[in-house]
Amino acid sequence: MGEIGEAAATALRLLWSAEPELFAIVALSLEVSLTATALAAAIGLPLGALLALARFPGRGALVLLVDAGMGLPPVVVGLLVYLLLSRAGPLGEFGLLFTPTAMVIAQTILVTPIVAALARRAVADLLEDYHEHLTSLGLRPLAAVPVLLFDARYRLATACLAGFGRAAAEVGAILIVGGNIREHTRTMTTAIALETSKGALEQALALGFVLILVVLAVNLAAAGLSTMARRIEG
Amino acid sequence: MIGRLTAARAEPGPLLPLEVEGLVVEAGGRRLLDGLAFTLRPERCTVILGPNGAGKSLLLRVLHGLLSPDRGTLRWAEPDPDRRRLAQAFVFQKPVLLRRSVRGDLAVALAARGVPRRERRARIAEALALVGLEGFEQRAARSLSGGEQQRLALARAWALRLQLLFLDEPTASLDPAATRMVEAIVRDLADRGVTIVMSTHDLGQARRLAEEVLFLYGGRLIEAADAGTFFTRPASPEARAFLAGELPA
Numbered sequence: 001m002g003e004i005g006e007a008a009a010t011a012l013r014l015l016w017s018a019e020p021e022l023f024a025i026v027a028l029s030l031e032v033s034l035t036a037t038a039l040a041a042a043i044g045l046p047l048g049a050l051l052a053l054a055r056f057p058g059r060g061a062l063v064l065l066v067d068a069g070m071g072l073p074p075v076v077v078g079l080l081v082y083l084l085l086s087r088a089g090p091l092g093e094f095g096l097l098f099t100p101t102a103m104v105i106a107q108t109i110l111v112t113p114i115v116a117a118l119a120r121r122a123v124a125d126l127l128e129d130y131h132e133h134l135t136s137l138g139l140r141p142l143a144a145v146p147v148l149l150f151d152a153r154y155r156l157a158t159a160c161l162a163g164f165g166r167a168a169a170e171v172g173a174i175l176i177v178g179g180n181i182r183e184h185t186r187t188m189t190t191a192i193a194l195e196t197s198k199g200a201l202e203q204a205l206a207l208g209f210v211l212i213l214v215v216l217a218v219n220l221a222a223a224g225l226s227t228m229a230r231r232i233e234g
Numbered sequence: 235m236i237g238r239l240t241a242a243r244a245e246p247g248p249l250l251p252l253e254v255e256g257l258v259v260e261a262g263g264r265r266l267l268d269g270l271a272f273t274l275r276p277e278r279c280t281v282i283l284g285p286n287g288a289g290k291s292l293l294l295r296v297l298h299g300l301l302s303p304d305r306g307t308l309r310w311a312e313p314d315p316d317r318r319r320l321a322q323a324f325v326f327q328k329p330v331l332l333r334r335s336v337r338g339d340l341a342v343a344l345a346a347r348g349v350p351r352r353e354r355r356a357r358i359a360e361a362l363a364l365v366g367l368e369g370f371e372q373r374a375a376r377s378l379s380g381g382e383q384q385r386l387a388l389a390r391a392w393a394l395r396l397q398l399l400f401l402d403e404p405t406a407s408l409d410p411a412a413t414r415m416v417e418a419i420v421r422d423l424a425d426r427g428v429t430i431v432m433s434t435h436d437l438g439q440a441r442r443l444a445e446e447v448l449f450l451y452g453g454r455l456i457e458a459a460d461a462g463t464f465f466t467r468p469a470s471p472e473a474r475a476f477l478a479g480e481l482p483a
Contacts, residue, residue: 126333129330130330130332132295132300132324132326132330133324133326133330134346135299135300136298136300136323136324137342137343137346137347138316138319138320138346138347139346143346147332147342150334151332151333151334152333229333231374231377232333232334232374232376232377233333233374233376
């Protein structure tokens with residue numbers, strides 16, 4: 001217990017002293033996960049809306065695939081992206097393996113199904129409620145899309161937050177495709193894994209504190225969104 | 235601007251009379267509407283009366299074009315379906331309100347009907363005044379009370395400058411005070427030349443509002459008569475029993 005307490009005290013001192021390497025790790029983590037979430041939102045939100053609104057052959061299978069994709073194991077995604085980007089792989093010529101870009105690609109693959117599946121449910125629920133009213137107004141299905149997306153705004157934002165939470169806390173995929181290289185691809189989660197295995201608990205705990213703060217902030221934002229949504233949605 | 239009807243912007247001609255013949259709606263092997271035939275004339279207020287499950291809501295939805303009948307014809311005086319759409323609206327038993335402000339909710343409806351942005355503000359203010367919701371523009375539409383929500387739905391319909399308004403049991407879940415306000419608005423709309431077609435199972439309400447009555451029972455049209463005749467000399471045993479407040483067998 002004493003050892004852990006001492007480590008925690010050192011961790012706080014490390015944070016307090018604003019050590020540049022520590023902050024570089026935090027900054028890279030946020031950059032990678034935010035970029036991946038933005039890309040996942042750009043793909044997942046329209047995909048989710050399309051799956052909720054359009055009827056086409058194979059839609060059922062695609063819905064099932066996207067829903068199943070919410071539970072993709074990060075290490076498997078890491079492995080697949082590794083195979084794609086490795087020198088012998090189909091995208092090997094771009095030399096992306098062990099770069100932050102590779103980490104963004106892996107996390108985008110992890111987060112897109114989460115955003116798409118949650119967005120599809122949000123839009124489908126809304127459509128069920130609005131369908132007769134929108135038909136009565138004479139709005140064609142395509143023209144109803146902006147109305148539905150705007151009215152689902154809080155749930156869509158929550159979907160993006162859920163995706164970011166998953167990306168920020170994930171270690172398996174970025175460890176494989178990023179390689180946890182110091183001052184290049186080391187993020188909070190990969191650094192915690194490494195420092196713990198080396199027995200450097202202070203560093204690990206300091207980063208752990210920051211990671212927990214990030215996750216708390218995400219949850220706080222989600223709670224705030226749901227309060228605002230209740231006020232608007234009655 | 236997406237969202238507008240692509241129909242010709244010409245004003246729709248008179249929608250009514252509507253001649254309905256042999257209207258049938260089936261589901262799961264059951265006839266929910268069974269061979270209805272009648273003429274809907276531009277009276278002030280036609281009430282579709284009948285017990286629960288008679289097919290009243292279903293008939294309103296078919297007339298408004300939300301559902302297609304399995305058989306039968308509807309011959310409107312205005313032949314163009316897009317122009318017809320522009321001149322009618324539907325108020326649901328549980329009003330469907332958007333997840334935005336009162337103004338936003340009305341603005342979407344006006345935009346969908348192609349009303350230019352500069353005209354919307356005035357129309358919204360006028361419609362809210364008609365239903366006694368002045369000053370509610372910024373409130374979240376779904377945070378209003380049940381009665382206020384139904385009045386907002388009526389304001390939305392009025393803002394669309396319609397000829398024909400369908401109301402599906404608009405006061406079924408309201409208290410007497412809210413019901414009185416809604417009925418006053420309905421009368422007001424009728425005074426302004428809107429033809430009201432409304433379903434109810436509330437006899438008192440039918441007596442207060444109806445000029446014409448279509449009495450439905452078990453998916454069949456049992457009687458179509460002017461209100462005076464229907465309430466004083468009902469022709470069918472089903473209508474007599476319903477008016478006497480007896481429970482259907």
